[in-house]
Amino acid sequence: MSHAQLGRPAVAPPDAHPMSHAPGTDEPPDVGPGPAHVAIIMDGNGRWALGQGRERNAGHQSGLGPVRTVIEESVRHGIEALTLFAFSSENWARPADEVAAIMDLFCDALDRELPMLHSNGVRLRFIGDLAALEPRLRARAAEATAATAANARLCLQLAVSYGGRQDILTAARRLAARCVSGELNSSKLTMDDFASGLALAGLPDPDLFIRTGGEQRISNFLLWNLAYAELYFTDTLWPDFSAADFDLALQHFAGRQRRFGLTPAQLAS
Numbered sequence: 001m002s003h004a005q006l007g008r009p010a011v012a013p014p015d016a017h018p019m020s021h022a023p024g025t026d027e028p029p030d031v032g033p034g035p036a037h038v039a040i041i042m043d044g045n046g047r048w049a050l051g052q053g054r055e056r057n058a059g060h061q062s063g064l065g066p067v068r069t070v071i072e073e074s075v076r077h078g079i080e081a082l083t084l085f086a087f088s089s090e091n092w093a094r095p096a097d098e099v100a101a102i103m104d105l106f107c108d109a110l111d112r113e114l115p116m117l118h119s120n121g122v123r124l125r126f127i128g129d130l131a132a133l134e135p136r137l138r139a140r141a142a143e144a145t146a147a148t149a150a151n152a153r154l155c156l157q158l159a160v161s162y163g164g165r166q167d168i169l170t171a172a173r174r175l176a177a178r179c180v181s182g183e184l185n186s187s188k189l190t191m192d193d194f195a196s197g198l199a200l201a202g203l204p205d206p207d208l209f210i211r212t213g214g215e216q217r218i219s220n221f222l223l224w225n226l227a228y229a230e231l232y233f234t235d236t237l238w239p240d241f242s243a244a245d246f247d248l249a250l251q252h253f254a255g256r257q258r259r260f261g262l263t264p265a266q267l268a269s
Contacts, residue, residue, distance in 0.1 A: 121153030
């Protein structure tokens, strides 16, 4: 019996890759109705590097290629929003030299990949506790955000120094302040009121969550927003994640029946 039949999160079977593109064309294969918003935990960089006898930082460097791939494939498939978990609030506890190398990599990548973002019509923004970042990276992030603000094909969110619980707490504080000021009535608050204070305010919630690297948890990522997302896990380590792997996740999503509490009969009527 499959994971989908059991209602469990999907785990990608080994070597079950579909074609990256329709045969003889540059077009993506027909994978059925697609998600509007995809969220990804890009896990496995360090293990990929250690498996090759290299330093962990080599894995982070090699993970840039798949980032470019999923951005370009998201544009190709007409996905509206893509949110990538680049660095969690808990990742600050990693060795200082690894953290410093990751921050340097962010700066270099922002400078190098800006033309690619423009050519694909990508609007970039950052979510998370940006005040925790060093001034140089904050400045680069602000510049890249401003430079891509007019692009409209794909909304790309990079979660940096981000934690889902902190996101919810920040939203609650914002909502409390609006109630104290008299702008909102606490007895009449709605889900939309609360969601307006979250990092992803203004975007649809993710329809599809992907995690690479074999772990099967959401690790404090977008806790509010992933409430109804389809969960897809693959053993593929992030530096090895390809367009074919991304298509496989989209094919799984297209085969799901998203009921949001309704029965199949209600959906069919």
